[in-house]
Amino acid sequence: xxxxxxxxxxxxxxxxxxxxxxxxxxxxxxxxxxxxxxxxxxxxxxxxxxxxxxxxxxxxxxxxxxxxxxxxxxxxxxxxxxxxxxxxxxxxxxxxxxxxxxxxxxxxxxxxxxxxxxxxxxxxxxxxxxxxxxxxxxxxxxxxxxxxxxxxxxxxxxxxxxxxxxxxxxxxxxxxxxxxxxxxxxxxxxxxxxxxxxxxxxxxxxxxxxxxxxxxxxxxxxxxxxxxxxxxxxxxxxxxxxxxxxxxxxxxxxxxxxxxxxxxxxxxxxxxxxxxxxxxxxxxxxxxxxxxxxxxxxxxxxxxxxxxxxxxxxxxxxxxxxxx
Amino acid sequence: xxxxxxxxxxxxxxxxxxxxxxxxxxxxxxxxxxxxxxxxxxxxxxxxxxxxxxxxxxxxxxxxxxxxxxxxxxxxxxxxxxxxxxxxxxxxxxxxxxxxxxxxxxxxxxxxxxxxxxxxxxxxxxxxxxxxxxxxxxxxxxxxxxxxxxxxxxxxxxxxxxxxxxxxxxxxxxxxxxxxxxxxxxxxxxxxxxxxxxxxxxxxxxxxxxxxxxxxxxxxxxxxxxxxxxxxxxxxxxxxxxxxxxxxxxxxxxxxxxxxxxxxxxxxxxxxxxxxxxxxxxxxxxxxxxxxxxxxxxxx
Numbered sequence: 001x002x003x004x005x006x007x008x009x010x011x012x013x014x015x016x017x018x019x020x021x022x023x024x025x026x027x028x029x030x031x032x033x034x035x036x037x038x039x040x041x042x043x044x045x046x047x048x049x050x051x052x053x054x055x056x057x058x059x060x061x062x063x064x065x066x067x068x069x070x071x072x073x074x075x076x077x078x079x080x081x082x083x084x085x086x087x088x089x090x091x092x093x094x095x096x097x098x099x100x101x102x103x104x105x106x107x108x109x110x111x112x113x114x115x116x117x118x119x120x121x122x123x124x125x126x127x128x129x130x131x132x133x134x135x136x137x138x139x140x141x142x143x144x145x146x147x148x149x150x151x152x153x154x155x156x157x158x159x160x161x162x163x164x165x166x167x168x169x170x171x172x173x174x175x176x177x178x179x180x181x182x183x184x185x186x187x188x189x190x191x192x193x194x195x196x197x198x199x200x201x202x203x204x205x206x207x208x209x210x211x212x213x214x215x216x217x218x219x220x221x222x223x224x225x226x227x228x229x230x231x232x233x234x235x236x237x238x239x240x241x242x243x244x245x246x247x248x249x250x251x252x253x254x255x256x257x258x259x260x261x262x263x264x265x266x267x268x269x270x271x272x273x274x275x276x277x278x279x280x281x282x283x284x285x286x287x288x289x290x291x292x293x294x295x296x297x298x299x300x301x302x303x304x305x306x307x308x309x310x311x312x313x314x315x316x317x318x319x320x321x322x323x324x
Numbered sequence: 325x326x327x328x329x330x331x332x333x334x335x336x337x338x339x340x341x342x343x344x345x346x347x348x349x350x351x352x353x354x355x356x357x358x359x360x361x362x363x364x365x366x367x368x369x370x371x372x373x374x375x376x377x378x379x380x381x382x383x384x385x386x387x388x389x390x391x392x393x394x395x396x397x398x399x400x401x402x403x404x405x406x407x408x409x410x411x412x413x414x415x416x417x418x419x420x421x422x423x424x425x426x427x428x429x430x431x432x433x434x435x436x437x438x439x440x441x442x443x444x445x446x447x448x449x450x451x452x453x454x455x456x457x458x459x460x461x462x463x464x465x466x467x468x469x470x471x472x473x474x475x476x477x478x479x480x481x482x483x484x485x486x487x488x489x490x491x492x493x494x495x496x497x498x499x500x501x502x503x504x505x506x507x508x509x510x511x512x513x514x515x516x517x518x519x520x521x522x523x524x525x526x527x528x529x530x531x532x533x534x535x536x537x538x539x540x541x542x543x544x545x546x547x548x549x550x551x552x553x554x555x556x557x558x559x560x561x562x563x564x565x566x567x568x569x570x571x572x573x574x575x576x577x578x579x580x581x582x583x584x585x586x587x588x589x590x591x592x593x594x595x596x597x598x599x600x601x602x603x604x605x606x607x608x609x610x611x612x613x614x615x616x617x618x619x620x621x622x623x624x
Contacts, residue, residue: 056522058518089521097515097519102514103515103518105516106614107612107613117524
């Protein structure tokens, strides 16, 4: 269970913009083990998707600068050539995107699009086609035999996301990166997709890196969680541990902002302020301007990740010092 | 169909309103007025405008375009002899233009803002900006007169087509190339291209099967729409290179006011335009299943 699959080491990604650099991701460390679900949670624009795309080396290209390591099965993906990367994509790491509505090519039948991926493994066409139909049944597609001949526009959003999941699992990758797989779908479909992902995870023992801003989803499926804020992973660890004892002020505030089903307490709590746009590297905690506990040190020094408990890290000056 | 009728009417009235008497072009200046009136009567020019139009349409529907006043032969035969030349010129130009412009457009988009891209785009822009007749004349000067590699004009063999085709291709290529490039760049940003990469497809497959294939939907339409332009451009080219095609016939007939011929040629071009539009719609339906649905009224 605890065999390491993917490790991000000091991953930083800067986008070159007109007025300098935009720090999208800063010094992110995390480990995803085999067969485990690691959830990355954070607000919009905090760098979650950038992390996901950088693992696949699928960033738009041209204006980003990456430093740090992305180690997958002991190999740094950043040093891979294009051919090596092409061999890894789909085969060892699959990826599902946020919006299933335009993630499929509108001019090909969905079955053909899936078969295209399977055929990369040098199987014959009939065999590939059978596997497509079997996978469609795995993702609980109604009328699987007929739906393979549909064009994407003939399917609903939920069905298209099922196609995407089936497509990305078609070559049994060991890691599935799901970039907000249910954001564009409604709640009932979300529950179904979640159920499918859970079942497939157990069936194929696929590790999942789940990117979301939905804590409900995290509680439902994740083993470990990493909370990102303004490009930094401010807290990471076991999901139960963090839900029970959030240590970083941001996590604590987030938990308080969740709706509780037991009490009707009027309006939900919110966190004041908004995420800063980080264009220059200046010292200090990135959450300092919104943190209710911020002290002078928070504005002047960058906090290091502090070991809190087993596998539980937190990036805050206050952690571990409160007792003293 | 309505369009064809409108064009036929317009063409007919334009020719009718043209200054000068078509009879003057047929006969010698010294012929008496009585004889002229006789000839006009023979050709039907003395009748009221609408009667003339009615007679002409009647003839066209029965496949009879009338007789050329100048060549004294059936218009249909006259055109039949010349269509192959024009068809060869336009057909080859179109094929070669596509073979060059599509891959170049894709390459330019892939290496956007590089030297190759800038050079190709600017060069093709220059070629589009330069009038085709001037380019043609330049080619004649260089390859036919100075170097003597190719014949100046006439139609004795394939060699005669090289210069006219090259001229047409160069002047038409720019548009197609830039449209391809823009479309490809647009498709680059589509999510399904990222999906295709994420599936593990090699770059070349992604480029051809996903990017170019989707970009082609619009490009094909525009290419078919440009065929009438190609034909009107060919009118001038044929004249310069002395190819006895439809364009040449049209120009000469306008000059001598050979009404039946002009009308027939223009009508043919109008019909061709309508057909091209129709074909482009059909091809678009074949290329893009989403359009197929709306064409068939949403049926499966």
